[in-house]
Amino acid sequence: MNPKIASFLATTPATPCLVLDLDVVAANFAALRHALPLARIFYAVKANPAPPILRRLSGLGACFDAASLPEIEACLSAGALAADISFGNTVKKPAAIAAAHAHGVPLFAFDSREELEKIAVHAPGSQVYCRIAVDNIGAEWPLSKKFGTSLARARGLMLAAPGLGLQPHGLSFHVGSQQTGTAAYELAIAQVATLFTDLKNHGLDLKMLNLGGGFPVRYDQDVPDSAHFATEIMRAMTTHFGNDLPEMLIEPGRAIVGDAGLIAAEVVLVCQRLEADPRRWVYLDIGRYGGLAETEGEAIRYPITAATASGPSGPVVLAGPSCDGVDILYEKSPYELPLALQSGQRLLIHNTGAYVTSYASQNFNGFTPLAEHYL
16 A cells, blocks of 8 residues: 555545555556567556546556447547557447448447357448457466357458458457466467468468556565566567567556556454354455456455454454355365454555446445545
């Protein structure tokens, strides 16, 4: 926690709330740009679509990966140019495709024949790129089941694009969110490079490779920094593409905003529920429905500290406030908090700048949505 956030928390804002430092967002963006100077950075808006973040990144020259028409319009309102937006969702309503095209968005993702045909009808002449399904080994939050197609099917789709009046611009993949290693990038780059060569031999000279997101932040364990990922990515790119590198795009979200914010939460109840289990249950005023959806399966393990309580600590189970049996944050992961912790005191949930506000329910059980403060 940096001094700016600490100073704001000293004013005791109502909880639960996210407090996020925009200077950290800017520093993270600069670090990625320095690490991968050959790549255009398309911020994944879904990670945190707050207007102050979009305005700050737009002013720094970022591009944007949008998953919906409202995200596109939010980027435009924040000062982004339509030419710097990619409609990266492979599942889009025809009306959304048409509206994005009318705004001037040039780049559309797809991974099926049906989606390609929709783009041809509603965004004629657009640049398209096909998403490839790749191994998500090393990812804490895999994405490979819902999106992407095979290399063989992608080949046929890209060859069909010109006949539909579209520009086959490139290929993309995503190695999974919170990727903790580089092996998935290296394997994916090798796979798509073969398809680039194959398509070039059939008259399609693709211009772009979108390497997706996946760049991690530190939660309960150390992870490689952006410089390490950049080194391994560029090694794989030069190995498989040689000097004929395509334009590179990356779509970081978590790596831009994740460690820029924290949540202040109030302890609602501390109790021992079962005689056979010595652990205390600590119920907070935020849970999975309040924005901590990535605790599902305890995949993302946020660092949690007590704001005021101190002294010896003991094991706890952490849960949210709702009347829902699955609203348990951590039951298997080994969390400890001070034994003196009581109802009414506050906890800090660190590195929660990404995928929290955008997951938060608006009125589940009547609880007030997560407040947001951008400094």
